[in-house]
Amino acid sequence: MALDATTATAGPAMAPARPGLTLQRFARRRSTIAFLMALPLITVIAGLVAWPAGYAIYLSTLNRRMTSFIGLGNFEILLDSETFLMVIWQSCFFAITAVVLKALLGFWLAHQLHHIPTKGQRIWRGLLLLPWVVPPALSTLGWWWMFDPSYSSLNWILNAIGAPSVPWLGEPWWARISVIIVNVWAGTPFFMIMYLAALKSVPDQLYEAAAIDGATGWQGLRYVTLPMMRNIISITVLFSLIVTFANYDIVRVLTNGGPRDLTHVFASYAFQVGVLAGNIPRGAAVSLFMFPLLAIVAFFVLRGVNQRSKEMA
Amino acid sequence: MAQVSIRKVVKEYEGGVQAVKGIDLEIADHEFVVLVGPSGCGKSTTLRMIAGLEEISGGEIAIGGGVVNDIPPRDRDIAMVFQNYALYPHMTVYDNMAFGLMLRKFDKAEIRRRVENAARILDIGMLLDRKPKALSGGQRQRVAMGRAIVRDPKVFLFDEPLSNLDAKLRVQMRTEIKKVHQTVKTTTIYVTHDQIEAMTLADRVVVMNHGVIEQVGPPTELYHRPATKFVAGFIGSPAMNFIPARLEHGSGALNIHLPDNIVLPVPEERRSRYASYAGKEVLFGIRPEHLTEIRPNDHRPNLAPLHLTPEVVEPMGMETLVHIWLQGTEISARIDPAIPAEPGRPLALAADMGQMHLIDPQTDRMI
Numbered sequence: 001m002a003l004d005a006t007t008a009t010a011g012p013a014m015a016p017a018r019p020g021l022t023l024q025r026f027a028r029r030r031s032t033i034a035f036l037m038a039l040p041l042i043t044v045i046a047g048l049v050a051w052p053a054g055y056a057i058y059l060s061t062l063n064r065r066m067t068s069f070i071g072l073g074n075f076e077i078l079l080d081s082e083t084f085l086m087v088i089w090q091s092c093f094f095a096i097t098a099v100v101l102k103a104l105l106g107f108w109l110a111h112q113l114h115h116i117p118t119k120g121q122r123i124w125r126g127l128l129l130l131p132w133v134v135p136p137a138l139s140t141l142g143w144w145w146m147f148d149p150s151y152s153s154l155n156w157i158l159n160a161i162g163a164p165s166v167p168w169l170g171e172p173w174w175a176r177i178s179v180i181i182v183n184v185w186a187g188t189p190f191f192m193i194m195y196l197a198a199l200k201s202v203p204d205q206l207y208e209a210a211a212i213d214g215a216t217g218w219q220g221l222r223y224v225t226l227p228m229m230r231n232i233i234s235i236t237v238l239f240s241l242i243v244t245f246a247n248y249d250i251v252r253v254l255t256n257g258g259p260r261d262l263t264h265v266f267a268s269y270a271f272q273v274g275v276l277a278g279n280i281p282r283g284a285a286v287s288l289f290m291f292p293l294l295a296i297v298a299f300f301v302l303r304g305v306n307q308r309s310k311e312m313a
Numbered sequence: 314m315a316q317v318s319i320r321k322v323v324k325e326y327e328g329g330v331q332a333v334k335g336i337d338l339e340i341a342d343h344e345f346v347v348l349v350g351p352s353g354c355g356k357s358t359t360l361r362m363i364a365g366l367e368e369i370s371g372g373e374i375a376i377g378g379g380v381v382n383d384i385p386p387r388d389r390d391i392a393m394v395f396q397n398y399a400l401y402p403h404m405t406v407y408d409n410m411a412f413g414l415m416l417r418k419f420d421k422a423e424i425r426r427r428v429e430n431a432a433r434i435l436d437i438g439m440l441l442d443r444k445p446k447a448l449s450g451g452q453r454q455r456v457a458m459g460r461a462i463v464r465d466p467k468v469f470l471f472d473e474p475l476s477n478l479d480a481k482l483r484v485q486m487r488t489e490i491k492k493v494h495q496t497v498k499t500t501t502i503y504v505t506h507d508q509i510e511a512m513t514l515a516d517r518v519v520v521m522n523h524g525v526i527e528q529v530g531p532p533t534e535l536y537h538r539p540a541t542k543f544v545a546g547f548i549g550s551p552a553m554n555f556i557p558a559r560l561e562h563g564s565g566a567l568n569i570h571l572p573d574n575i576v577l578p579v580p581e582e583r584r585s586r587y588a589s590y591a592g593k594e595v596l597f598g599i600r601p602e603h604l605t606e607i608r609p610n611d612h613r614p615n616l617a618p619l620h621l622t623p624e625v626v627e628p629m630g631m632e633t634l635v636h637i638w639l640q641g642t643e644i645s646a647r648i649d650p651a652i653p654a655e656p657g658r659p660l661a662l663a664a665d666m667g668q669m670h671l672i673d674p675q676t677d678r679m680i
Contacts, residue, residue, distance in 0.1 A: 203399070205399040208386075209395060209460075211365075211385070211386040211387055212366075212413075213387070213412050227401075311402075311446060312402040
């Protein structure tokens with residue numbers, strides 16, 4: 001009763017001053033200002049990410065002529081297709097092998113660079129970043145020439161040291177390896193630069209403490225460096241996994257999915273099915289296959305990163 | 314546990330800058346030695362050379378009799394506590410403390426026994442499962458000490474371990490460190506720039522300046538019988554007063570002539586020591602605690618009265634510090650808080666000449 005009475009009296013008495021004040025207060029709230037400032041970015045993300053993603057989902061549920069809704073029909077057909085199962089396998093093999101190699105090579109290079117005095121480090125850092133900054137379509141053309149069956153410079157070197165020629169792009173396994181080589185060549189500098197930054201952020205005193213605790217160089221790396229870099233390693237690997245899974249240009253330029261569709265990855269196969277073969281809904285379904293796989297990986301990686309940041313930072 | 318010998322040790326950096334200029338020091342087994350000095354005096358570099366974290370440019374360092382110049386830190390059997398603790402942030406307190414033992418392939422049960430024992434000594438038993446981030450500064454410092462204790466090394470090295478703590482915690486941890494040393498008795502070398510830490514902790518204090526050792530000795534000796542002006546000024550807080558003076562013979566006595574026509578008599582027993590400096594410029598040194606008010610029934614011999622006018626008065630509670638300017642030289646005196654002191658009002662003070670020092674301004678050494 002008392003509560004009712006208070007509400008009843010307070011309401012009408014305050015009413016005339018309220019609307020202007022409330023609106024002003026709402027506009028001044030930090031969360032409102034933050035939202036307004038983020039709005040341009042939200043609009044860009046909504047327009048360039050959310051809408052195409054939603055549209056792709058919608059497309060994947062249509063028939064080839066995009067005239068009727070067929071639900072998960074496209075996905076069922078894809079999972080029955082031997083070629084597509086091969087694409088899933090090849091995509092996973094390509095992405096995982098390439099990312100592991102990039103991570104290992106990137107770490108090794110970063111470790112080497114870290115031990116070069118700062119003065120000499122700059123030139124090496126610049127040189128080693130080159131593969132990453134050259135547009136991949138162009139650099140892949142260079143590689144294509146090096147792999148070319150008639151003019152392969154790599155084969156020329158192999159022959160010069162007495163080894164036989166390698167059918168770089170003509171034989172399925174060599175073609176897969178070639179695609180991975182080019183991806184690793186182009187992507188390693190990204191890992192290197194991220195790991196170099198991470199290495200620089202590990203305080204020297206931790207290494208000194210480890211050295212006094214009795215750690216050898218290898219033990220210092222295993223028990224201090226790597227655990228301290230885990231978050232950077234996780235995020236770099238996740239980011240690279242996403243980009244490598246979605247890689248299109250290297251496969252397109254180097255093998256165009258061949259020989260016999262054996263080097264296709266999700267993106268190149270989606271392009272082939274959707275654009276070249278004219279079945280846009282099925283092409284959309286192919287590209288959507290990556291999403292659940294990556295979402296699961298991203299969830300666990302980011303959860304780990306979050307947990308470690310809370311414990312360590 | 315072991316003795317540490319530092320013989321003619323030099324540290325020279327690129328470009329010929331010498332941080333340590335050929336120092337000699339013998340540290341006995343179980344001894345607690347504090348290296349003290351201002352920033353850049355070479356104390357931390359010396360400690361890091363003992364630890365093996367810095368190469369030795371010349372001379373040799375021996376731990377437990379064996380020269381360790383070319384032995385890596387892990388094989389020197391030393392443990393070090395760093396200024397910013399250097400705890401591994403990804404490990405729990407237990408793992409931080411157990412890490413050194415794990416690397417040395419100790420049995421798991423033995424590791425547990427040692428960690429729990431150290432945790433008991435340092436009262437951090439309830440923190441063993443926490444990560445360093447969840448600890449306060451004082452707790453982190455304890456863990457860093459625990460990491461050193463569990464190893465039971467030949468020598469403990471402390472590199473300004475209390476510098477990152479607030480004043481109250483610093484005093485508390487100082488006591489803890491002393492208590493730990495009384496319990497484990499490991500030879501300890503401790504670096505600090507804080508002379509109070511040096512005085513309270515050390516069996517012997519090593520005062521360093523510009524890469525050389527100025528004086529080595531027990532804290533009280535350094536306080537009462539400093540060898541140089543630097544040591545006299547560095548040890549003691551507030552610092553010793555240094556006043557330009559002239560030594561003169563007069564009416565059968567030896568007198569010190571200070572600015573403002575103040576004349577103080579040299580005690581009889583010191584006259585022969587100072588006689589050769591008669592007629593020369595010297596520096597008169599006296600600690601603020603030896604420049605006090607005239608107390609009733611004061612039986613201290615050699616008290617010389619003097620009237621001075623303070624310009625700044627600082628009541629500290631247990632004492633009052635008064636600051637006086639004598640022709641551009643600031644001097645301080647410690648007086649009883651009950652004495653009413655005011656800026657601008659002359660005070661009747663007494664200098665305890667039995668505690669005076671004279672410094673040769675040419676050499677900066679005590680006469």
